[in-house]
Amino acid sequence: MKTIFELKQDMATLGKQIQKTNNDITQKATDPTVTAENLRQMQQSKEDLQQRFDIIKTQHDQMELEQKNSLAKGSFSNATDPTQKVIDAKAELIRKTMAKEAVSAEIYQALGDNDASGGSKFLPKNVSTDIIVEPVAKNPLRNLSTVTSITNLEIPKIAFTIDDDDFIDDEDTAKEIKAKGDTVTFGRHKFKVFTDISETILMGTNTNLVSTVEANLQSGVATKEKRVAFATAPKKGEEHMSFYDDTVVGIKEVAGKTMYDGIINALGDLADEYAENASVTMKRSEYLKMIKELANGGESLFGKKPEEVLGYPVEFCDLAVTPVVGQFDFSHFNYDLNALYETDKNIKTGMNSFVVTAWFDHQIKLASAFRRVKITP
Structure with missing residues (x-):
C-alpha cells in the first residue's frame, strides 16, 4: 500500500500529464490535418487520466483525514x-x-x-540532557570540547590578562596571538542531516518518533563533527576546523620512537597551563597495539584504565589517524541558532526523509594548546 507522500507525488505526475494532454488537444483542434478520430482518442486519453487522478485523490484524502485524526489524539497541547x-x-x-x-x-x-525561523532547539548543544535514546554514532570530542549555540560568536583566545604584564608565559602562545590575533570569530558553514522515517514510526507514539529522529540526527551531527575535526584533507573553507591542517591551524608535531614515547613527549612539550588539563585522542586500535608492546607478553596493563597507563585521560576516535594531545577546551564547536526543516524523497530506498539544514563552525582557538604525535622509529 502506498504512503500518503507517494500518493501526493502520483497526483502531481498525473496532473502534469492531464495538463499536457489538454494543451495538445487545444493545439491540434485547430489543425485541419488532424482527424476527428485522433481528437476523440486524445479526449478519451484525457478522461482516462482524469479518472485515475480522481481515484488516487480519493485515496489520498481518506488517508490524510485518518492521519489528521490520529495526530490529533497525540497532540502536544494536552500534556x-x-x-x-x-x-x-x-x-x-x-x-x-x-x-x-x-x-x-x-x-x-x-x-x-x-x-x-524557530525550532533551533531541535539540535541541542548538549546531547546527553536533551535526547531520549543514545545516538548510533558519537563524537568523542563532545566529552572534551566546548559546544555553544550563539549567532555571530566572537570570543577572546585568552580568558584573562594581568594588568601590569605585557607578555604571555608560553612562548608558542605569544607567537600565535601575535601572528593570528587575539580573538576568534566563528563562521557559518552549512550542512544537512537526513533521517529516513517509515510510516510505522511516523504514525507511532510521540516518544518513539522523537527518540528515533533525534538519535539519527545526532548521529549525523556527531559524524560531521568528527570528520571536520580530524580531516586529513579538509574541504576548501574548512581547513581551520582540522587538527591535521598545516596551512591554517599548524599544530606542532612532537616525535617519539614508539607510540608511548611520542605521546609522553608531546604531553611533556605542552606548557604547564595546558598540560594540567590535557587529554589524549587516538585510535583504539593504536592504543591496544601500544599496550601490547608495553605489556611485553604480560596481561597486567590490559585491565588498567588509560589514565593509569599514560597519566592522562584518553578518548578514542576512529578518525584520529595520529594521536592529538592537549587541552581540548580550546576546541570549540558553535552552532547558529537558525535551522531549517524540510522533507525529501529518498529515491534509493523509497523512504521519505526528515531533513535538517544547520550551520556550524569548529575553531581550534589556540593551536599552541595542542600537540600532534609523530612516530620516528
Whole structure:
C-alpha cells in the first residue's frame, strides 16, 4: 500500500500529464490535418487520466483525514508535564514538516524558540540532557570540547590578562596571538542531516518518533563533527576546523620512537597551563597495539584504565589517524541558532526523509594548546 507522500507525488505526475494532454488537444483542434478520430482518442486519453487522478485523490484524502485524526489524539497541547510537552512539540514539528504543513508558533514556543525561523532547539548543544535514546554514532570530542549555540560568536583566545604584564608565559602562545590575533570569530558553514522515517514510526507514539529522529540526527551531527575535526584533507573553507591542517591551524608535531614515547613527549612539550588539563585522542586500535608492546607478553596493563597507563585521560576516535594531545577546551564547536526543516524523497530506498539544514563552525582557538604525535622509529 502506498504512503500518503507517494500518493501526493502520483497526483502531481498525473496532473502534469492531464495538463499536457489538454494543451495538445487545444493545439491540434485547430489543425485541419488532424482527424476527428485522433481528437476523440486524445479526449478519451484525457478522461482516462482524469479518472485515475480522481481515484488516487480519493485515496489520498481518506488517508490524510485518518492521519489528521490520529495526530490529533497525540497532540502536544494536552500534556502538562514540561518534558513531555517538549517531546510532543518536537513530534508535531516532524509530522507537520513531513506533511508539508505550516508549523505553528505555539510549537516553536514549546521548543523554547520565539524567533520567526524557530525550532533551533531541535539540535541541542548538549546531547546527553536533551535526547531520549543514545545516538548510533558519537563524537568523542563532545566529552572534551566546548559546544555553544550563539549567532555571530566572537570570543577572546585568552580568558584573562594581568594588568601590569605585557607578555604571555608560553612562548608558542605569544607567537600565535601575535601572528593570528587575539580573538576568534566563528563562521557559518552549512550542512544537512537526513533521517529516513517509515510510516510505522511516523504514525507511532510521540516518544518513539522523537527518540528515533533525534538519535539519527545526532548521529549525523556527531559524524560531521568528527570528520571536520580530524580531516586529513579538509574541504576548501574548512581547513581551520582540522587538527591535521598545516596551512591554517599548524599544530606542532612532537616525535617519539614508539607510540608511548611520542605521546609522553608531546604531553611533556605542552606548557604547564595546558598540560594540567590535557587529554589524549587516538585510535583504539593504536592504543591496544601500544599496550601490547608495553605489556611485553604480560596481561597486567590490559585491565588498567588509560589514565593509569599514560597519566592522562584518553578518548578514542576512529578518525584520529595520529594521536592529538592537549587541552581540548580550546576546541570549540558553535552552532547558529537558525535551522531549517524540510522533507525529501529518498529515491534509493523509497523512504521519505526528515531533513535538517544547520550551520556550524569548529575553531581550534589556540593551536599552541595542542600537540600532534609523530612516530620516528
